[in-house]
Amino acid sequence: MSAKKVNKIAVLTSGGDAPGMNAAIRAVVRTSVYHGLQVFGVARGYNGMIDDDIFEMDSKSVGNIIQRGGTILKTARSKEFFEIEGRKIAYENLKKRGINGIVVIGGDGSFKGAQKFSNEFDIPCIGIPGTIDKDIAGSDFTIGFDTAVNTAVEAIDKIRDTADSHDRVFFIEVMGRDSGYIAIECGIAGGAEAVMIPENLTPISEIVNILEQGISKAKSSSIVVVAEGDEEGNAQIVAKNIKDRMDENLDIRVTTLGHIQRGGIPTAYDRILASRLGLGALEGLLRGEKNVMAGVVNNQLIYTPFHDTITKKKPVSEDLI
Ligand code: ATP
Numbered sequence: 155m156s157a158k159k160v161n162k163i164a165v166l167t168s169g170g171d172a173p174g175m176n177a178a179i180r181a182v183v184r185t186s187v188y189h190g191l192q193v194f195g196v197a198r199g200y201n202g203m204i205d206d207d208i209f210e211m212d213s214k215s216v217g218n219i220i221q222r223g224g225t226i227l228k229t230a231r232s233k234e235f236f237e238i239e240g241r242k243i244a245y246e247n248l249k250k251r252g253i254n255g256i257v258v259i260g261g262d263g264s265f266k267g268a269q270k271f272s273n274e275f276d277i278p279c280i281g282i283p284g285t286i287d288k289d290i291a292g293s294d295f296t297i298g299f300d301t302a303v304n305t306a307v308e309a310i311d312k313i314r315d316t317a318d319s320h321d322r323v324f325f326i327e328v329m330g331r332d333s334g335y336i337a338i339e340c341g342i343a344g345g346a347e348a349v350m351i352p353e354n355l356t357p358i359s360e361i362v363n364i365l366e367q368g369i370s371k372a373k374s375s376s377i378v379v380v381a382e383g384d385e386e387g388n389a390q391i392v393a394k395n396i397k398d399r400m401d402e403n404l405d406i407r408v409t410t411l412g413h414i415q416r417g418g419i420p421t422a423y424d425r426i427l428a429s430r431l432g433l434g435a436l437e438g439l440l441r442g443e444k445n446v447m448a449g450v451v452n453n454q455l456i457y458t459p460f461h462d463t464i465t466k467k468k469p470v471s472e473d474l475i
Contacts (some may be wrong), residue, residue, distance in 0.1 A: 172298025181432020292448025
């Protein structure tokens, strides 16, 4: 616990953007103002700390943003922050303004950076899980996941209409380099015939069996959702391998959803989660929490050490698989 009283804080978004980050920024800023703190925004993640792109914010700066996707602070991946020289410059820029608390909205990579920075310069940092991958330990949900899944489900529903009209098999690739949460949840909600995720290897032969069973039952369409990081390869590779093993007349198509999963209006769920975590992070910082991430587990606001969020992986629930 920190002995120093936090009275000037900085907030930044780091890593990949996620819908709902703006709602979290808004909650951090407005809770700070409510508690009489001075609050600064940092542009483009850790890059802004190093480039001194730091500016004061107030209640008005975060008006009319709760419903907007992306992040008004912009986000980035910062090479310089990996180096101690970069982090020293960042610290000097905070120090000259008297900033003595930091809220980082991002994924586990951003928390690694925050943990290092906090240990090196004795400045309390607190994290908010803002990433469309839900796999961070210490929170049942991350900001942006719900919106990303709903976007993917909407796309699957649309693809189902065309697949059904043409008797086609569609392979739909969704985001998730190391995590199958988006794939499994949009696959279930979209009624996919099969889902391929990095956490649970589904051999090509099994997919072939599932599709052949569907054909034998005169199914008019089939959808296979593939997480981009699946061990059998991305959707293009999987589709090609399957085509090679099945009837050559089978009409197979591939759609990669890509960045549409990151954008768009955040769902009510993401806005509420972000508001709750923004408030929780700031009030945690005021109570002396540091080097922790604010999360919601079993509907309770809790704080998990950065160390655990970085080293532990949240497995996909067996019942979903
Ligand atoms: P996403 O889940 O969207 O990928 P993330 O927060 O995990 O988000 P990363 O690219 O892994 O995204 O990390 C964001 C930034 O955090 C990096 O560009 C770097 O500036 C900083 N960072 C990550 N790991 C470290 C580290 N070990 N030391 C210092 N800084 C780090």
